[in-house]
Amino acid sequence: MTTVLHEVAPTAAGGSGFETLPSIVMRRAREMGTTTAMREKHLGRWRTHTWEDYERRLVDIARGLHGLGVEPGDRVAVHSDNRPEWLFADMAIQALRAICVGIYPTSPSAEVEYLLNHSEAKVLLAEDEEQVDKVMAVRGNLPHLRKVVVIDTRGIDMADDLLMSLEELEAMGRSSDLDVAASAAASQPEDAAIIVYTSGTTGPPKGAMLSHRNLQAAAEASGEVFAVDPRAEVLSYLPLCHITERLVSCIDAVATGYVVNFGEGGETFTQDLREVQPTFFLGVPRVWEKMMAAITIRMEDAGALKRANYRFWMRTGAKVARKRWTTGKVRGIDKLTYGLGWLFLYRPLREKLGMSRIKGVLSGAAPIAPQVLEFFWTIGVPVREGYGQTENTAQATVTPPDDIRLGKVGKPLAGTEVKIAPDGEILTRGPGTFLGYFKDPQATAETIDAEGWLHTGDVGELDEDGFLTITDRKKDIIITAGGKNVSPSEIENMLKVSPFVKEAMVIGDQRPYLTALIGIELDTVSNWALHHRIGFTTYADLASKEEVVALIGTVVNEVNEQLAQVETIKRYALLPKELDEEDGEVTATQKVKRRAVEAEYRQQIEEMYR
Amino acid sequence: MAGTNLLEVRDLTLRFGGVTALSRVDFDVRHEELFAVIGPNGAGKTSIFNCLSGVYHPQEGSIRLDGADLLGQRPSKIAGLGVGRTFQNLGLFVHLDVIDNLLLGRHHLMRSGFLSGALWVGRTKREEKAHRHAVEQVVDLLELSSHRHSPVGMLPYGVQKRIELGRALCMEPKLLLLDEPVAGMNLEETEDMARFIIDIRERLGTSMILVEHDMHMVMDLADRVMALDFGSPIATGSPAEVQSDPRVIEAYLGGAA
Numbered sequence: 001m002t003t004v005l006h007e008v009a010p011t012a013a014g015g016s017g018f019e020t021l022p023s024i025v026m027r028r029a030r031e032m033g034t035t036t037a038m039r040e041k042h043l044g045r046w047r048t049h050t051w052e053d054y055e056r057r058l059v060d061i062a063r064g065l066h067g068l069g070v071e072p073g074d075r076v077a078v079h080s081d082n083r084p085e086w087l088f089a090d091m092a093i094q095a096l097r098a099i100c101v102g103i104y105p106t107s108p109s110a111e112v113e114y115l116l117n118h119s120e121a122k123v124l125l126a127e128d129e130e131q132v133d134k135v136m137a138v139r140g141n142l143p144h145l146r147k148v149v150v151i152d153t154r155g156i157d158m159a160d161d162l163l164m165s166l167e168e169l170e171a172m173g174r175s176s177d178l179d180v181a182a183s184a185a186a187s188q189p190e191d192a193a194i195i196v197y198t199s200g201t202t203g204p205p206k207g208a209m210l211s212h213r214n215l216q217a218a219a220e221a222s223g224e225v226f227a228v229d230p231r232a233e234v235l236s237y238l239p240l241c242h243i244t245e246r247l248v249s250c251i252d253a254v255a256t257g258y259v260v261n262f263g264e265g266g267e268t269f270t271q272d273l274r275e276v277q278p279t280f281f282l283g284v285p286r287v288w289e290k291m292m293a294a295i296t297i298r299m300e301d302a303g304a305l306k307r308a309n310y311r312f313w314m315r316t317g318a319k320v321a322r323k324r325w326t327t328g329k330v331r332g333i334d335k336l337t338y339g340l341g342w343l344f345l346y347r348p349l350r351e352k353l354g355m356s357r358i359k360g361v362l363s364g365a366a367p368i369a370p371q372v373l374e375f376f377w378t379i380g381v382p383v384r385e386g387y388g389q390t391e392n393t394a395q396a397t398v399t400p401p402d403d404i405r406l407g408k409v410g411k412p413l414a415g416t417e418v419k420i421a422p423d424g425e426i427l428t429r430g431p432g433t434f435l436g437y438f439k440d441p442q443a444t445a446e447t448i449d450a451e452g453w454l455h456t457g458d459v460g461e462l463d464e465d466g467f468l469t470i471t472d473r474k475k476d477i478i479i480t481a482g483g484k485n486v487s488p489s490e491i492e493n494m495l496k497v498s499p500f501v502k503e504a505m506v507i508g509d510q511r512p513y514l515t516a517l518i519g520i521e522l523d524t525v526s527n528w529a530l531h532h533r534i535g536f537t538t539y540a541d542l543a544s545k546e547e548v549v550a551l552i553g554t555v556v557n558e559v560n561e562q563l564a565q566v567e568t569i570k571r572y573a574l575l576p577k578e579l580d581e582e583d584g585e586v587t588a589t590q591k592v593k594r595r596a597v598e599a600e601y602r603q604q605i606e607e608m609y610r
Numbered sequence: 611m612a613g614t615n616l617l618e619v620r621d622l623t624l625r626f627g628g629v630t631a632l633s634r635v636d637f638d639v640r641h642e643e644l645f646a647v648i649g650p651n652g653a654g655k656t657s658i659f660n661c662l663s664g665v666y667h668p669q670e671g672s673i674r675l676d677g678a679d680l681l682g683q684r685p686s687k688i689a690g691l692g693v694g695r696t697f698q699n700l701g702l703f704v705h706l707d708v709i710d711n712l713l714l715g716r717h718h719l720m721r722s723g724f725l726s727g728a729l730w731v732g733r734t735k736r737e738e739k740a741h742r743h744a745v746e747q748v749v750d751l752l753e754l755s756s757h758r759h760s761p762v763g764m765l766p767y768g769v770q771k772r773i774e775l776g777r778a779l780c781m782e783p784k785l786l787l788l789d790e791p792v793a794g795m796n797l798e799e800t801e802d803m804a805r806f807i808i809d810i811r812e813r814l815g816t817s818m819i820l821v822e823h824d825m826h827m828v829m830d831l832a833d834r835v836m837a838l839d840f841g842s843p844i845a846t847g848s849p850a851e852v853q854s855d856p857r858v859i860e861a862y863l864g865g866a867a
Binding site: 043044045129154155264266267268270271537538 | 742743747749755758
């Protein structure tokens with residue numbers, strides 16, 4: 001049987017230094033086949049997948065998908081939590097020169113429908129009963145979908161014609177002789193490899209197309225920034241459809257050849273981290289804030305001696321950390337005190353957090369608060385900030401290893417240019433610039449200008465040393481009735497430093513003063529309530545307690561003291577529930593959808609201006 | 611298998627002295643069925659469970675599970691025949707961790723003796739591995755992985771109830787008796803528990819008898835319902851049938867409303 005794929009010469013890319021990720025996987029299978037590529041916690045035990053396994057699964061799945069009629073350029077969607085099969089499928093899809101579309105595991109049925117229809121995906125890989133239920137609920141509205149391949153079939157009636165297990169697909173693949181290596185090698189640098197749907201805080205998601213060249217450029221740049229080698233270990237935990245986790249777990253993992261660990265996820269994240277003790281870790285501010293809150297709360301409950309030890313060494317360490325930021329190194333006496341602190345606090349704390357082997361640490365996706373940054377540097381976890389977005393394959397700036405400047409996200413990466421437009425918008429240009437939005441030339445034209453500059457939608461400043469500061473999203477900037485420009489996210493992040501605050505949204509566009517809607521952190525506030533003998537039943541009940549409102553009031557006052565008069569929060573209200581993706585209040589990456597929340601809580605907002 | 615009878619209870623009568631706790635109770639539970647027993651307080655729901663698990667010895671009637679006679683058997687023997695249960699008030703070992711509590715559920719399946727257990731050789735080692743594997747399947751099903759090594763007493767009530775359910779599942783029962791699995795739980799915990807019960811039925815195909823006061827839960831989950839009043843069955847059928855049965859309404863509301 002002749003197929004389009006067979007006719008392509010295997011050396012199409014030949015010698016240009018261009019190699020697609022699936023081709024690299026197959027090369028690694030030959031060069032270091034029995035080395036561990038992934039580890040996965042399955043039924044309480046860690047099991048390994050070697051590079052040979054990686055290749056075998058990739059090839060079987062690619063052949064199986066080809067058997068289902070997937071052709072070059074077709075889209076195939078993956079709807080699953082992080083697990084090895086996600087990456088096997090991603091690589092298999094790319095090897096077929098088809099395009100992989102990731103769907104957030106938390107996406108509700110309606111969004112699954114939108115994404116499958118917009119991407120016109122022929123095949124969907126759905127993880128389990130939960131994800132299969134979502135697609136089956138809308139199956140009548142999916143004209144392009146031919147097959148749903150199920151990874152974990154437990155509890156699912158597989159008799160349905162639309163469904164097929166991954167096992168069956170791979171078995172089908174094993175009886176095919178499609179030359180997958182040749183197909184992968186025939187990819188062109190400018191072919192789309194993946195589509196990443198950006199979870200827009202406004203409007204429907206847009207599908208950013210990233211080419212093989214984008215991925216390769218990202219692999220090269222991040223390999224340098226992460227400073228990883230094949231012995232590195234990472235934990236895969238952020239959603240894989242998001243570009244940052246894809247970078248860590250797939251793009252750079254394949255390019256560098258290090259080990260990716262898949263824990264049990266969800267509530268088990270903390271334990272996963274402790275077991276894996278990764279050498280490189282990429283976190284988002286929310287993760288850092290949670291870790292810090294967990295430690296501070298535990299310390300409050302600890303005995304007097306423990307507490308004193310903690311306070312003393314945190315204070316001492318913070319001084320050393322600040323010196324490291326400004327001078328780049330630690331000298332004589334500081335080294336000694338730090339060494340003692342290491343013995344008494346930092347080392348055990350790092351062990352608890354799963355950071356004992358850590359060498360490289362990055363924070364991205366949103367600005368991290370200075371207090372949080374200081375906390376981690378104090379205990380010897382040198383968190384650096386990176387800035388980027390899907391549309392530039394997360395390639396823009398990164399903090400240099402020993403030149404930390406608070407509030408700045410570092411300098412442009414090698415090969416990437418960054419400049420500020422006259423209206424303050426940050427523009428980037430480089431090999432990471434995406435191909436465009438799928439089926440949306442207008443949005444693409446609005447994003448990439450004639451000179452190839454990508455308009456990031458963020459407003460910021462570059463200083464004389466080339467360090468970038470991000471003020472806010474362009475469309476989020478508040479202009480008060482008095483005509484003052486205020487960046488809400490800066491204030492929100494200050495509020496969110498408090499362990500009691502999970503969510504904060506500052507309001508004040510075209511209003512006389514600023515107000516805030518604040519969502520409490522259930523764990524910490526309920527713990528606080530317990531200590532203060534305040535009984536409560538539900539989240540809503542807790543958030544309506546006078547004492548809790550007053551508690552948040554002290555947080556707001558503390559933040560106000562650090563702000564200019566026009567930026568202070570004059571009134572605030574507590575949200576009666578946690579913001580939820582299914583209610584359309586936050587995106588899959590937990591970013592607040594301002595307009596939706598404003599509409600939902602109109603009454604509370606209006607009351608603050610009465 | 612589905613559709614045929616797993617459990618057949620005929621003419622079950624239980625007396626304590628002059629008090630008749632159960633009187634001529636008749637019902638069947640089919641393979642893979644979720645059968646609910648409802649009734650006002652003191653109607654005899656828990657008594658049925660205690661008869662089924664061998665704690666009480668009824669004076670009359672018969673109980674057959676897959677053809678085997680359960681009547682008059684010791685509780686340990688009945689557990690071995692495939693009846694697992696959870697308790698209204700938790701019966702866990704609070705100082706042991708979750709895994710150990712679950713492993714206890716497999717006690718009757720363990721074969722190696724005291725000596726080989728102490729020496730930790732050959733068969734014992736293999737056996738323990740197999741049991742750990744079985745326990746992990748339950749950890750996975752009931753999403754207990756983040757609690758594996760926590761002492762049970764430290765965990766929230768809702769999680770403890772789930773662990774108890776897990777321990778019963780570790781017995782690999784043919785028939786699972788659930789005694790008020792959501793009593794004292796908040797709404798979220800109740801919904802979680804309902805989801806786990808559905809998962810158990812779909813993934814393991816275990817037949818279950820559910821005694822529960824939460825009528826929403828019973829009506830949502832059960833395939834068939836039996837209503838009891840003063841120890842006698844007054845109606846058996848689909849949730850809708852039983853719910854609209856005038857005798858059931860009367861038993862609950864105490865006379866014509």
